[in-house]
Amino acid sequence: MFLPTIDLSEQEKLSNAHFTDLIKSLNLLGDIILNIPTLADSSLVKKFLETHPIDSYWINPIKEQEFIDNDSIIRLLDQGTEKFIIPSSKILSLNFDYIPADRLAISINLDQSKDIEELIKKLTGSVSAYLITLPINSSTKSLSEDLIQNLINLTKLAQKSLLPSGGQTRIGIIIDNHNSPSIEIIQQLSEISADLVVDIGSLTLDPTDKGLINISESLICTLKTDRSDGLFTTIVSDERGEALGIVYSSAESIREALKTRTGIYQSRKRGLWHKGATSGAVQKLNKVQVDCDGDSLRFIVKQYGPGFCHLNTRTCFGNSKGLTALEQTLQNRKESAPPGSYTAKLFQNPDLLHSKIMEEADELCSAKTKDEIAWEAADLIYFALVKCIANEVPLTDIESQLDKRSKIITRRPGNAKPKWDVTSNETLSVQNNENKQQESQTKPVSTSLSTKSETIKMQKFDLSEINVTQRTSLLQRPIIKSDDIMARVRPIMDDVRKKGDAALIKLTEKFDGVKLASPVISAPFPPEAMALDESTRLAIDRAYDNIYKFHDAQYDRSTLVVETMPGVVCSRFSRPIERVGLYVPGGTAILPSTALMLGIPAKVAGCKQIVFASPPRKDGTAVPEILYVAHKVGASKVVLAGGSQAVAALAYGTESVPKVDKICGPGNQYVTAAKMVVQNDSSALTSIDMPAGPSELLVIADNTSNPAYVASDLLSQAEHGVDSQVVLVAVSLTSEHLAKIEHEIHAQASILPRVNIVSQSIPKSFILQVDTLEDAVKFSNDYAPEHLILHLDKAESLLEKIENAGSVFVGPYSPESCGDYASGTNHTLPTYGYARIYSGVNTLTFLKHITSQQLTKEGLHNLGTTVMRLAEVEELEAHRNAVQIRLKDMEV
Numbered sequence: 001m002f003l004p005t006i007d008l009s010e011q012e013k014l015s016n017a018h019f020t021d022l023i024k025s026l027n028l029l030g031d032i033i034l035n036i037p038t039l040a041d042s043s044l045v046k047k048f049l050e051t052h053p054i055d056s057y058w059i060n061p062i063k064e065q066e067f068i069d070n071d072s073i074i075r076l077l078d079q080g081t082e083k084f085i086i087p088s089s090k091i092l093s094l095n096f097d098y099i100p101a102d103r104l105a106i107s108i109n110l111d112q113s114k115d116i117e118e119l120i121k122k123l124t125g126s127v128s129a130y131l132i133t134l135p136i137n138s139s140t141k142s143l144s145e146d147l148i149q150n151l152i153n154l155t156k157l158a159q160k161s162l163l164p165s166g167g168q169t170r171i172g173i174i175i176d177n178h179n180s181p182s183i184e185i186i187q188q189l190s191e192i193s194a195d196l197v198v199d200i201g202s203l204t205l206d207p208t209d210k211g212l213i214n215i216s217e218s219l220i221c222t223l224k225t226d227r228s229d230g231l232f233t234t235i236v237s238d239e240r241g242e243a244l245g246i247v248y249s250s251a252e253s254i255r256e257a258l259k260t261r262t263g264i265y266q267s268r269k270r271g272l273w274h275k276g277a278t279s280g281a282v283q284k285l286n287k288v289q290v291d292c293d294g295d296s297l298r299f300i301v302k303q304y305g306p307g308f309c310h311l312n313t314r315t316c317f318g319n320s321k322g323l324t325a326l327e328q329t330l331q332n333r334k335e336s337a338p339p340g341s342y343t344a345k346l347f348q349n350p351d352l353l354h355s356k357i358m359e360e361a362d363e364l365c366s367a368k369t370k371d372e373i374a375w376e377a378a379d380l381i382y383f384a385l386v387k388c389i390a391n392e393v394p395l396t397d398i399e400s401q402l403d404k405r406s407k408i409i410t411r412r413p414g415n416a417k418p419k420w421d422v423t424s425n426e427t428l429s430v431q432n433n434e435n436k437q438q439e440s441q442t443k444p445v446s447t448s449l450s451t452k453s454e455t456i457k458m459q460k461f462d463l464s465e466i467n468v469t470q471r472t473s474l475l476q477r478p479i480i481k482s483d484d485i486m487a488r489v490r491p492i493m494d495d496v497r498k499k500g501d502a503a504l505i506k507l508t509e510k511f512d513g514v515k516l517a518s519p520v521i522s523a524p525f526p527p528e529a530m531a532l533d534e535s536t537r538l539a540i541d542r543a544y545d546n547i548y549k550f551h552d553a554q555y556d557r558s559t560l561v562v563e564t565m566p567g568v569v570c571s572r573f574s575r576p577i578e579r580v581g582l583y584v585p586g587g588t589a590i591l592p593s594t595a596l597m598l599g600i601p602a603k604v605a606g607c608k609q610i611v612f613a614s615p616p617r618k619d620g621t622a623v624p625e626i627l628y629v630a631h632k633v634g635a636s637k638v639v640l641a642g643g644s645q646a647v648a649a650l651a652y653g654t655e656s657v658p659k660v661d662k663i664c665g666p667g668n669q670y671v672t673a674a675k676m677v678v679q680n681d682s683s684a685l686t687s688i689d690m691p692a693g694p695s696e697l698l699v700i701a702d703n704t705s706n707p708a709y710v711a712s713d714l715l716s717q718a719e720h721g722v723d724s725q726v727v728l729v730a731v732s733l734t735s736e737h738l739a740k741i742e743h744e745i746h747a748q749a750s751i752l753p754r755v756n757i758v759s760q761s762i763p764k765s766f767i768l769q770v771d772t773l774e775d776a777v778k779f780s781n782d783y784a785p786e787h788l789i790l791h792l793d794k795a796e797s798l799l800e801k802i803e804n805a806g807s808v809f810v811g812p813y814s815p816e817s818c819g820d821y822a823s824g825t826n827h828t829l830p831t832y833g834y835a836r837i838y839s840g841v842n843t844l845t846f847l848k849h850i851t852s853q854q855l856t857k858e859g860l861h862n863l864g865t866t867v868m869r870l871a872e873v874e875e876l877e878a879h880r881n882a883v884q885i886r887l888k889d890m891e892v
Ligand SMILES: NC(=O)c1ccc[n+]([C@@H]2O[C@H](COP(=O)([O-])OP(=O)(O)OC[C@H]3O[C@@H](n4cnc5c(N)ncnc54)[C@H](O)[C@@H]3O)[C@@H](O)[C@H]2O)c1
Pocket: 488, 511, 512, 584, 585, 586, 587, 588, 589, 591, 594, 615, 641, 642, 643, 644, 645, 666, 667, 668, 669, 670, 671, 692, 693, 694, 695, 720, 721, 724, 786, 827, 828, 829, 830, 831
């Protein structure tokens, strides 16, 4: 067709309304050449683009003597220029080997370049367009046959092979000082696949403008159709390229569409069709493209209203999917959201959105398998798009940014900013400082240390410097927004309750990214599914034996019998809870050790049906170690599900998951919330062990402690999750000793594989300096930690003073890890301060106690009057009578 040129030295002329409008229409049709008077002043291009945003422009330096160097070309290309036009006279002085061919064009004067064919041959594969100036009379209306033949030869030569990145070399023909260009020439050139280069001043959209080239007619004259009705098949697509439907265009509809820059087509039944004129589903026309052989068109539009299709769907092929659908949903949520919408909450709470973006970015970095990566990337894209829609940034803006970047030639070093550079030592300290700053906004207690720490470190407080309120705030755990969590968990649980296995399968796909055929594996478990390497099997067996021994010893199988008064014998005996559900976490880390800690006491207690639940692995299989433990403890089933859906399945039962009587085991906030729900639902008739949430540890250390051991213990719990909390109560430690512990924390943390997690949990944790052991114990008892480690001189002597703790680890050689895995004690323990009222899981967790009594005649005689008097006090006559009726008989 044509390649319009705009002379940037005429900015004033260009700013008038006629040209502004013309440029908008030309932008619909493709590339525009910008003639620039000098390369030295890049502000000209910038200024022009600010007032006339166009999508694709070529830079043509028009000053003959201009010095052109590679740097200037690259600078302009980096700014988003589609192609740079190099005059053929300058190519010898340039080395443009490393500029992609599709970004370079050559301008040649047919008259002056004798060896033009040689030149084209030489440049094959290095440039993607030639602008050839013809040596002809400027008033010519059509091109001579000789000239056409010459151009055919050149075009054939230039288009002999395809470009490295696909497509054909483009040929633009310049007729110097052409004062009456014609449609005929455009048509002649289009037949030989060349375009006429025309000054914008020669173009018009107005059919009454004589002597100018009509833009619409130029387009129409280059189109061909093999349809009998003479129409052109037209694909309509959205700005992101999704096909909305197929329509037809006629010469008339094209003229109207270009004139109004809206979607106007030719209906085969009803004539000219102004899309949306009656339905309101109008279109803004963004681009008109001609296909590679000139017989069909593509209209790229912004579609308004419910959709393109008369059936009110977005496309004639149904509604969109993926990002387009997500963008639409977010937009709808922004405009009006249903009550309880999480997305609406994100729109209203930029801090929550910020945290979620950071969290998901971090999780994406840690993802390993294809499924995990897709899952985390989807999460991140969702939250990122919420941010964009909240700020009125559509997907098309993101894509045009990406397109702009793809045009940059200069390679960027691509280094991460210091803040995120995991290879740099500074990274952690910067993250740390940020965490600290956030912390200092939420924590009521001020730190006595500078927040400009360079290391991974805990906050530090001195008991003698804080007041009672501040001490109380240190005893608190981070507040869980239980309403939010409950609101998330309830619909999930209802779903499982109502739809059983189908819901369980669907939710596992949603939350764990695995589509299962069946959510349950039943015993006997296939040996190959629980095959372990020898050392793992031996370690599990050794741990099993120790845990079994300790839990078996807890079981007093004898019946308690007491004669409370002569002839009145009371007894108590235990029975196992028949059916138990054991939850083994599997979100951030897979914990087969938890299977041991739950399965062994259930087996010792004699529970008849043991059912495990744990999220499946990403390939849909069960964790072999968990299956092996399930097999060892005699479990009948393993449910491959996690979170609140697993808890619901255990509590209510499904087609394949048996309903249980008690649910035990730790888990994240969703698991814990779901356990709370079933415990309060009398229709579930299910009890729970206790709320066992994110891991906690409190260490009491004095100057005899080994700094490296103390640090290693703190980190062993801090690595569980970003919500883990560890506390060091330092009993009159010297500043050197404390500094050594802090140094060890940083040094050991920095080389942990889960440094990402500890660098978030450690700064949320704190050191409390106290003067006396009594202060330390008092604080610990008030805190009621899940785990308590005593790094103290004569540590064992302190045990008698411990009132509240889940489990205590005494002395330098009792790391908590031993209790976590294999010494014999249980690791499912109360967190959040619940150690004041709950015990950790133990054999009694799986037992219930039944009492019984037997009175002899004499016994009833002795006790009867007491019972009758108390019944009288309560005015319960039937109670009194049940005794009196017997005593009367005795009198006879
Ligand atoms: N107190 C104890 O005795 C003890 C012992 C071991 C582990 N823990 C703790 O258990 C926790 C384990 O948590 P985890 O996340 O690693 O595993 P998890 O198995 O408890 O949770 C994973 C499940 O959470 C669900 N889930 C995830 N995101 C969700 C969302 N947005 N909405 C609804 N459901 C969602 C999914 O179904 C997933 O399967 C850690 O905090 C750890 O410290 C505590």
